[in-house]
Amino acid sequence: MSEGSAGKVNMAFIAAIVAVATIGGFMFGYDSGVINGTQKGLEAAFDLGKLGIGVNVGAILVGSSIGAFGAGRMADIIGRRGVMMLAAILFLVSALLAGAAGSSAIFIIARIIGGLGVGAASVISPVYISEVTPASIRGRLSSVQQVMIISGLTGAFVANFVLARYAGGSTAPLWLDFPAWRWMFWLQAIPAAIYFLALLVIPESPRYLVARGQDERARAVLTKLFGAEEANRKVGEIRASLAADHHRPKLSDLIDKASGKVRPIVWAGIGLAVFQQLVGINVVFYYGATLWEAVGFSEDNALQINILSGVLSIGACLGTIMLVDKIGRKPLLLIGSAGMAVTLAIVAYAFSTAVTGADGGVVLPGHNGLMALIAANLYVIFFNLSWGPIMWVMLGEMFPNQIRGSGLAVAGFAQWIANAAISVSFPSLAVSPGLVVTYTGYALFAAISFFFVRAMVHETKGRELEDMVG
Template identity: 30%
Template sequence: VVDGGNPTKPDHSGIIPPVDIVLPDKRAPHHNKDYPEPLYATVDEKSGKEMATPRFVYVLSSLATIGGFLFGYDIGIVAGSMLFIQPYFELSTLWQEAIVSGTVGAAAVAALMAGWLTDRVGRKPTVMVSSVVFTIGGILMGAAPTKEILLLGRIVSGLGVGLASVVVPVYVAEASPPHIRGRLVSLHQLLINTGIIVSSLLAGGFSYVVPDGWRYMLGMAAVPGVVQFLGFLFMPESPRWLVGKGKMEDARAILLRMRGGADVEEELEEIRMTVLEAEKDSAEGIQHIIKILRSRHVRRALLVGCGLLFFQQWCGINTVIYYSGSVLKMAGFPVKYAIWLVTVPNLINFLASFIGIYLVEKIGRRYLLIGSLAGTIVGLVILAVGFQLAASNPATLSSSVVETDHSGNLISTCFRKHTSCESCVKDNSCGFCYSGKDDGSCLPSDNSVHSTEGRCNMSSSSELEFKWAYEFCPSDYTWIALIGMAVFVFAFAPGLGPMPWTINSEIYPLWARSTCNSVAACTAWVCNLVISFTFLTMTETVTTHGTFWLFAAITVLGVLFMVLLLPETKDKTLEQVEQLFMNKAELSALAQARMQQEDGKDDEV
């Protein structure tokens, strides 16, 4: 019996744990003296000996989570490459938005298709299809002769990313031993963060290749797709999918390989019984959806799964990933500094991911996720306060300052046109010139370094005395925004980043797993798309600090959601996790069904 042998004792989430029909989990971590680092073991019931989990499981998980790397690379590379793509194709604002968001929209569509595909052709072929699709997308983007072909490449890449976002967590979860499942599924988020860091470095390197550096940035996305495809030629199918197709011997052989040769009959039998229940309740098309919605425990699991990914997105993470440079510029950093400071939150995001991988099997998914949400609230509050202080103490235009051109005539362009620093810097033809807080003036812009006329002109003898702010307003509170971003991503990366995907890969019954994962993934992509399209508009309509206060308020609701509805899935098999969402009547019916199945087997013997 799980949880101390008391089948009616509720856990912290208020959800009744499984009853004694659950098979005990005999897997536990150990240290093998023959290996320099800790491995994990399964217990062979016949010999009583522990057998180390083979490195094959780690290789399998690493190859599968390359799909996360592809997504991270796409996120990071588009921010840098657009600086060169926009002037190359002379893109309008609409076209820029379309190219940036094309991947996200296509991923949402692919996520819905992925559930059907993984059930129909299998987990392994779906992973391979996603890698091929992404490779084709990378080639199209890198070789694009027109903006239309570039957009097509972005859409094709998005289809590959969407497929991978659904199938990778499911494939890794079904292949992993329970005691390290959370750690292995969390590799997906780690690889996303790795892709972001790698793309930042490559974007910087290829920025010196003019004018076609952007082609190499985007085209390099095809390389990991090829690596994943070739590697998966030698990877097995998911044992659970094979059992569902009646291939018991193949499933047994693969499970033996994944468990280091230990006796897997008990685990295989548990999978077989779950598959039988799934087949008994199986349905096609709309009937399948109706079945999911009418099954109380599946409906509850789906609510939790979609809620996790909803709050993951609406904490505002994509404002930091997609618009980090813009956010820092809004805070008052010059563009030349904001470009490089973007690497600070990205690097913290990457390093903090290792904390989540370490803690997920130590303290569990639930506490890690709730703690992560609490930390992101702190980061969002710091950001909101920083922007609010800056808004309360803005840089101002001085009416006493007189600006003249080279001939001594008063400057009318920009100088008389704008009444605030904010409106001045939003005009691409103007910039803000100042030496102190109260002596600012709006002057016509020559570039990001000088004005064409006035005090900040490059020929000014007092050039070092005056400062030129192009596309940003100077502020005494810029450091608060940077600290807020650092705290935000440090808290997000260990828990709120990987845990929603990890938990979604665990909580659904086999017969509904692919469909429910597709719905949950689609929820994430749609929220991603909405936030990406509306963030800049929100900063203009409800102010920048108002936007971050909104994200903080939504995240507070997320904490309440997790506390009330999220059970702990640590150290439980996928079959045990399903029962966490059942009430007493459903658990009783499940126990009776399994007893009947066992009686049927005895009669056959």
């Protein structure tokens, strides 16, 4: 967006459509976090062991990886809004089916369906936001996605805590004599329905419309966003960027025709996506209650700690919104990598001091329990100040127009595969080789991510999407 058109930007309209698009982030967060307080119920209902819990928890990630891979390409066919509407339907079906599941197999199917929605929303919402916002504030508005993801996670944590407290435990009967853990899933149907209805009133991405030859529809959307003069300029810019390599987007575009190798920008996107998971953040989100109970906290206290982590995460994301368009994406990633490496190492040290208490349970002696709690929450703050929102911001804006859908498909797929590997492996790793070695491994990945960012990631702050190269 040019400086001269700044006064014509319809910020109220932009804010409204960003708010609707980021409900997908809320659903992403709720669907990911709701499992945290339901594991005792699943274990009791389906007679699951450690591996069974890992498979049931990780089932969503199978769907998420497929959804992320397919959504990028599908968004080039049916549009960004079309994919988000499909995701909303998947969320609704998953919520109803997961709560009603009578067997582990049905539950796994329900979570895979939800995962398809999570994967689709996770990659398409940031793209949509980046394509309808001015470059000067794109980072801030794209970061709202992570605020909504964490809000969804926190909402799930609060719902889990309230329902479990009201019923007397996650496995205790609640309304209509169904156990509380089932209602934790059913509550998700409410925001899913709101998401679908809200999507009916926002426009399609103008960049998608131009790519499909619908220049007049794109001009109408851009006029409402930025004014008539800027709309004409932007349609011309988008058309020119596509004309430079005008054909239907496809996965082979990710390979540089001159060298025959995968484009460096694609490797950078994959690296960002994978490292965001290798630092272990979703162990906190998926297994937070189980983790804190494993080191001596009660179920009630563990669920309260989850809520604290969620609130701190939202605060950190708000910090990102204030900083991302001022100091840039790369500096925040570097700060986050360094901070996570240190705090994860402290958590690993605290866990290394665990001893067996008088009642046979595990306790952390002295002030080490408090040390672990503070370090873990600082780690959550560093993640949500940096890698949490910035990875999604960059994936939504770093790829050139021609390969944005395909680049997101591959990076999103890699992100969810890494997520699955970390999440499914954690219950077994927590037993052997144990929490100390496991968290030390996450700390090492955080340290490596620092050097990856320095070498591979290029700043995108303030650059127009049509100027991205790779």
